Amino acid sequence: SAVISQKPSRDICQRGTSLTIQCQVDSQVTMMFWYRQQPGQSLTLIATANQGSEATYESGFVIDKFPISRPNLTFSTLTVSNMSPEDSSIYLCSVSHAGSSTDTQYFGPGTRLTVL
Amino acid sequence: GENVEQHPSTLSVQEGDSAVIKCTYSDSASNYFPWYKQELGKRPQLIIDIRSNVGEKKDQRIAVTLNKTAKHFSLHITETQPEDSAVYFCAASRETSGSRLTFGEGTQLTVNP
Numbered sequence: 001s002a003v004i005s006q007k008p009s010r011d012i013c014q015r016g017t018s019l020t021i022q023c024q025v026d027s028q029v030t031m032m033f034w035y036r037q038q039p040g041q042s043l044t045l046i047a048t049a050n051q052g053s054e055a056t057y058e059s060g061f062v063i064d065k066f067p068i069s070r071p072n073l074t075f076s077t078l079t080v081s082n083m084s085p086e087d088s089s090i091y092l093c094s095v096s097h098a099g100s101s102t103d104t105q106y107f108g109p110g111t112r113l114t115v116l
Numbered sequence: 117g118e119n120v121e122q123h124p125s126t127l128s129v130q131e132g133d134s135a136v137i138k139c140t141y142s143d144s145a146s147n148y149f150p151w152y153k154q155e156l157g158k159r160p161q162l163i164i165d166i167r168s169n170v171g172e173k174k175d176q177r178i179a180v181t182l183n184k185t186a187k188h189f190s191l192h193i194t195e196t197q198p199e200d201s202a203v204y205f206c207a208a209s210r211e212t213s214g215s216r217l218t219f220g221e222g223t224q225l226t227v228n229p
Contacts, residue, residue, distance in 0.1 A: 041222075108159060
């Protein structure tokens with residue numbers, strides 16, 4: 001499986017500020033996703049990061065709040081904008097190769113965000 | 117959209133016993149069902165998955181069964197060990213969704229020595 005890294009691993013931020021999280025993969029992957037995991041909760045898909053085009057957002061998530069970039073097949077960023085304490089969560093990227101037999105998804109280590 | 121329900125939310129067993137976690141899904145077009153294990157402070161790790169063209173899959177002490185008609189699938193762990201203690205998540209997706217996963221709410225499994 002691909003080796004996935006995220007930066008930063010954790011951060012404490014003030015409300016009203018923004019934080020950009022990076023996800024780097026050691027090999028080219030077809031699909032990259034961003035998830036949010038609130039404390040003690042399950043994983044919720046924020047968006048699919050599309051290479052060279054705008055991300056596809058899930059219901060309840062908007063580009064102004066969570067802008068996403070994916071300039072190539074190994075890298076993506078998620079920005080959490082104008083943060084509030086409710087944004088305190090773990091943010092995880094995941095990767096897969098689309099296709100009927102190779103769409104297994106693997107997760108990065110996550111970024112633990114605390115908003116004061 | 118897809119909805120995945122997972123039961124139980126907590127499960128406590130004695131070492132050596134078996135553990136079973138069940139999930140139901142709503143979208144009959146879903147065809148891929150992975151299970152992830154998440155230890156405290158760690159990333160979710162894929163432990164086993166099953167596709168809709170098979171009814172059962174085993175990997176050592178872990179097995180997953182799928183009933184497409186009833187739209188439910190289950191994780192079975194035999195001969196449980198304390199290191200099996202973790203949160204387990206089921207998920208579902210379909211090819212046409214571009215591999216987008218919908219997760220269940222998770223099961224906290226505790227294996228008591």
